[in-house]
Amino acid sequence: MTGGELTLGAVLVRLEEREREISAQAEAAREKIAELTALLDGFDTAAEEIRITRKTLLELPDPPPSEPPAAKLPDHPAYQQIMAVFAAANAPLRARAVCEAMGLEIVPNTINNVRLKLKRLAERGILAETEHGLFTLPRPHPPSRTTGISSRVAL
Structure with a gap:
């Protein structure tokens, strides 16, 4: 019985270690997902700002044609x-x-x-x-x- 309990105990310890490893990997993956989500949100925001800027520029009226300044006659x-x-x-x-x-x-x-x-x-x-x-x-x-x-x- 003692040998079976040790084997069972060893298996339980090994399972506990494996569970901790998987939990650590899952936490690292969640952090990476959060990082990538923030990066993606930044890209979406930048793209939306560019769309708004383009739309604003296209809605601006054309400037009136400017006349060149009158040439100045030398003083002599x-x-x-x-x-x-x-x-x-x-x-x-x-x-x-x-x-x-x-x-x-x-x-x-x-x-x-x-x-x-x-x-x-x-x-x-x-x-x-x-x-x-x-x-x-x-x-x-x-x-x-x-x-x-x-x-x-x-x-």
Whole structure:
């Protein structure tokens, strides 16, 4: 009887040990599940925030087209005189014609200085260079027609 009880006792001890091992493994699995559930909840929250952001951005009205700021005329009096010549002109002008209209001496140095000023005004959008060396006041652009289709940022 003693041998059978020991065997039964040994089996019970072994079962108890195995039960503790399984309980520890189950607890570790529950912790892992809780960790993964929290991670999954975070992903769901982030995805929902992105959906809300996209929806909000798509509902925003298109901004009105902005007009570029008016170009500033340099302060030097020569630029004022050049602009007065173009205001009175009814055709595009070359640097030599501008010099003549301003009453300047027609020499290469003067023509080159005026040409540089004309180029500077063209770079600023105050004048337009319609072809190489030929300058005029820019024509106003007609208002652009919108098609109602707007460009959206795709997320």
